[in-house]
Amino acid sequence: MKISISSQGSNPDSAVDPRFGRAAQFLIYDTDTASYEVISNSQGQEAAQGAGIKAAETISRCGAQVLITGHCGPKAFSTLKAAGIEVIIGAEGLSVSQAVDKYKSGQFDATNSSDVRGHWK
Amino acid sequence: MKEMVVISGKGGTGKTSLTASFASLNGKSVIVDCDVDASDLPLVLSPVTERMEYFKSGHEAVIRKDDCVACGTCMDKCRFDAVHEARRYGRPSQFTIDPLSCEGCGVCVHFCPSGAIDFPEQVCGQWMVSETRYGPMVHARLAIGAENSGKLVSTVKTEARQIAEERKLPWIIVDGPPGIACPVIASITGASMALVVVEPTLSGVHDMERVFALTKHFNIPTLVCVNKWELNPRIAGEIERGALSAGASFAGKIGYDSSVTAAQIKGIPVVEYGGPAAQDIRRIWQNIEKRMESIEIPTVMEV
Amino acid sequence: MILAIASGKGGTGKTTVAANLAVCLPEPVHLLDCDVEEPNCHIFLNPEIKSTERFTLPFPTVDENRCNGCGECSNICQYNAIVSLKSKPLVFPELCHGCGGCSEVCPEEAITEAKREIGTISSGTWRHITFVQGLLDVGQSLSPPLIRAVKQHCGTNGITIIDCPPGTSCPVIAAVTKSDYVVLVSESSPFGLHDLDLAVDTMRKLDLNFGVVINRVSSLDHRVADYCRNAQIPILLEIPDDRKAAEAYSQGLLLVESVPGFRELFERLYNRILSESSQNRKPTPENKRDFEDIA
Structure with missing residues (x-):
């Protein structure tokens, strides 16, 4: 299974990026191989609008089934849901590897709604 | 805060x-x-x-003059009246895109049969x-x-x-x-x-x-x-x-x-x-x- | 002649300039309120509205049975308004600019266009003035298409006055393009001067012929008038800073009908515009500035 984490840096010690759509990058953790892969979020960062939608598309194409991030807006959330990705929010303040460990030990609950207001309703 | x-x-x-x-x-x-x-x-x-x-x-569409074959596809596809046409001897000779009207949708870039339209990122401020x-x-x-x-x-x-x-x-x-x-x-x-x-x-x-x-x-x-x-x-x-x-x-x-x-x-x-x-x-x-x-x-x- | 007030x-x-000028013009006059975020001309004219229509923009709908999930629609969309994952694409109508790219590019012809309402266009008359106004729905973000639609109602003869939105960005461009002459309204203050300078740059970039009306002229600050003289921009009219005018405005009254001396001012403005616009004198292009130069 692949877990994607919004990250401020490119290694597992980096802090979780609280932003999803405009996250610095994503790390994809593969539970089968216990290894990380770095995925660019340039499309999300550069988007004039709908950054969260673009970011959701990016991690969906990587085959991620879980997303761990800080916050998630309504459009990003519906896109992630349509892609069948489980969404975990509130992981800001942790490092990427801590967030993965916390997820593996079952201490996170999946969210069923976005936690921030969108720019345009 | x-x-x-x-x-x-x-x-x-x-x-x-x-x-x-x-x-x-x-x-x-x-x-x-x-x-x-x-x-x-x-x-x-x-x-x-x-x-x-x-x-x-966003991006802005720019036609490369030398590669444009003046077919007019861009003008047909543009919904924002951004494509202008110059005529010579009653025939279209050159198409240009007005940057102020261009909405940056990229449709002309995609459909241009001769690939003559560039789509650079725009500095907007x-x-x-x-x-x-x-x-x-x-x-x-x-x-x-x-x-x-x-x-x-x-x-x-x-x-x-x-x-x-x-x-x-x-x-x-x-x-x-x-x-x-x-x-x-x-x-x-x-x-x-x-x-x-x-x-x-x-x-x-x-x-x-x-x-x-x-x-x-x-x-x-x-x-x-x-x-x-x-x-x-x-x-x-x-x-x-x-x-x-x-x-x-x-x-x-x-x-x-x-x-x-x-x-x-x-x-x-x-x-x-x-x-x-x-x-x-x-x-x-x-x-x-x-x-x-x-x-x-x-x-x-x-x- | 199309006359934009910006x-x-x-x-x-x-x-104030648009409404009062319209009243002083000979028939036929069209007044188009293109400040669709906050249109106010109707307050001064009280026109009888004869027709209203809802304005719509196209957005894609996807036929699930035809979609093969290829993702072409999502690739062409610059606005992230349609995204294709494993299943049927997801559409976010509020992000859509209505370019039609997705429906054009879909190999399965699975995308058709539906319409979403973003505002209202109403038209009517008041005395000899044909009045048309656009009103953007609250919560909508895309005003230029509505502005362009209002401008479809320009008169074929006589003078059409366009009341523009403030600023120098895309809604203003949509409102002023294709006008024959632009009246820039400034006020005699440092903010007024700073923003006039931006508006002047915009008009020069668009290659439009323009002049300036200075509002609320007082003895305190002459910099706007000095600026115009230095830049060889015609000052079409100076409106004195008059408390009576401000009070009349607050009640929604036309200055030309409620404050002595204002009808003469606006008649003079009209004559001045006629002579300036017929000269087709474009202000000197040498200090035309591009964005790169100020960067």
Whole structure:
């Protein structure tokens, strides 16, 4: 299974990026191989609008089934849901590897709604 | 973090003069100018710019003259009337794209049979982090004719929040743009409170009602103040009652005072220039502080 | 002749100039309120509205049975308004600019266009003036298409006056393009001067012929007039800073009908515009500035 984490840096010690759509990058953790892969979020960062939608598309194409991030807006959330990705929010303040460990030990609950207001309703 | 945005719907009601005074009275805030289209706050706060970044947003279609075969596909596909045609001997000879009309949709780029259209990223402005006597300031300048999608406004606000966090400044004071569309929506997104500045005119009342609808739509606690209230005391009273019945609070009124213009000419905040209006603004600021204390500050991040 | 009334800064008196000028013009006159975020001309004219229509923009709908999930729609969309994952694409109508790219590019012809309402266009008459106004729905963000639609109602003869939104970005461009002459309304203040300078740059970039009306002229500040003289921009009219005018405005009254002396001012403005626009004198292009130069 692949877990994607919004990250401020490119290694597992980096802090979780609280932003999803405009996250610095994503790390994809593969539970089968216990290894990380770095995925660019340039499309999300550069988007004039709908950054969260673009970011959701990016991690969906990587085959991620879980997303761990800080916050998630309504459009990003519906896109992630349509892609069948489980969404975990509130992981800001942790490092990427801590967030993965916390997820593996079952201490996170999946969210069923976005936690921030969108720019345009 | 307490984030207050000053808006109005109608332009020219005194947003910038008030924002400058609030910045001076508070002294522990990050100051933001979100009117990226006509940024006037720097004229009063005399910022010294320390960092400047280019703002890129979207793309722009550009036809390479030498590769264009003048088939006209781009013109057929464009829904924004951005493709212009030059004719020679009654036949189309050259197509060009008017950058000011181009919406950056990329449809012509995709369908051009000879691949003659480039699609470079567009520099649409710049934004600056500056120092003022009252604290750090983030402001921007949108390029002429650029799309004010709200992304520049969001960029500026995100930067301001970061600075507030780094420097442990408890307030963000935002000078908002006029209107009710993209840039205004981006300015009020995530704000803890909006102050609507209204002049007692029929136009002012009309525009205020639309701004109320917007802050309500986005669920933002709203305060109202009347500027130049003596112009029409009857309408000023109606505004106060209207604000209360729309669920907003009334923050006070400011008199018609020539020292407001005089302060602007001198390039200083009204409260430092003095005069009756300065007193009124002080009182309004106290009401804002009081009201802000009663608001639960939500955690809101850019998404 | 199409006459656009614009300004960099808001609240300088665009609507005042547009409405009062319209009243002083000979028949036929069209007045188009293109400040669709906050249209105010109707307050001064009280026109009898004869027709209203809802304005719509196209947005894609996807036929699930035809979609093969290829993702072409999502690739072409620059606005992230349609995204294709494993299943049927997801559409976010509020992000859509209506370019039609997705429906054009879909190999399965699975995408058709539906319509979403973003505003209202109403038209009517008041005395000899044909009045048309656009009103953007609250919460909508895309005003230029509505502005362009209002401009479809320009008169075929006589003078059409366009009341523009403030600023220098895309809504203003949509409002002023293809006009024969632009009146920039500024006010005698430092903010007024700063924003006038931006508006002047915009007009030069668009290669439009223009002149300036200075509002609220007082003895305190002469910089706007000095600026115009230095830049060889015609000053079409100076409106004195008059408390009576401000009070009349606050009640929604036309200045030409309620404050002595204003009818003469606006008649003079009309004659001045006629002579300036017929000269087709474009202000000197040498200080035409591009964005790169100020960067």
